[in-house]
Amino acid sequence: MKIKLAQEDIQSSLIRKIERVSGEVLKMCYQCGNCSGGCPVSYDMEITPSQVMRFLQLGRVEEVANANSMWLCVGCLQCYSRCPKGVSVAAVLEAMRQMTLRKGTDHDRIKDIPFPFLKKAPQQAIVCGFRKFVS
Ligand code: SF4
Ligand code: SF4
Known part of the structure; x- marks a missing residue:
C-alpha cells in the first residue's frame, strides 16, 4: 500500500x-x-x-x-x-x-546520424533537429 x-x-x-x-x-x-x-x-x-x-x-x-x-x-x-x-x-x-x-536523455545520438546525411541536410534543419532531439 x-x-x-x-x-x-x-x-x-x-x-x-x-x-x-x-x-x-x-x-x-x-x-x-x-x-x-x-x-x-x-x-x-x-x-x-x-x-x-x-x-x-x-x-x-x-x-x-x-x-x-x-x-x-x-x-x-x-x-x-x-x-x-x-x-x-x-x-x-x-x-x-x-x-x-x-x-540528459537524448532522443537522437549525433554520432549515429550518417555523415552523408549531415553533409547534405540544410544547416538550419540540423540545428533545429539538435535543439529538438538532443539534450
Ligand atoms: S481539441 Fe481541446 S478539448 Fe478537444 S480533445 Fe483536444 S485538447 Fe481536448
Ligand atoms: S500535436 Fe499539435 S502542434 Fe503537434 S503536430 Fe499535432 S497539431 Fe501540430
Whole structure:
C-alpha cells in the first residue's frame, strides 16, 4: 500500500510539473477530439493528441513519456487553433520533451546520424533537429 501511495505521489507531482512547464490545465480538455482530427502527424503517433490529454488526466504519464508522440509533434499549433477550450496539446508535448531532455536523455545520438546525411541536410534543419532531439 505504501508503494502504491508513493507511486501516486510521483505521478501527481509529474502532472503538476507538466502543467507548470506547459502553462496548460489538463482538466480543461473535454475530449472532443478536434486536436487529433487536425493534427498532420497523428496518424503515426502511438498516442494521439486527444489521447495524450486523457492519459495525463488519468495520471498515465509514463505511457505518454514512452510513446513517440512528443518526438513526432512538429509544433504546427493546429491542435491549439482547433481546440474549443483553448488548450494547447503542442505546449503539453513540448513540456514533456523538455522535461525528458533536461534529464540528459537524448532522443537522437549525433554520432549515429550518417555523415552523408549531415553533409547534405540544410544547416538550419540540423540545428533545429539538435535543439529538438538532443539534450
Ligand atoms: S502542434 Fe503537434 S500535436 Fe499539435 S497539431 Fe501540430 S503536430 Fe499535432
Ligand atoms: S481539441 Fe481541446 S478539448 Fe478537444 S480533445 Fe483536444 S485538447 Fe481536448
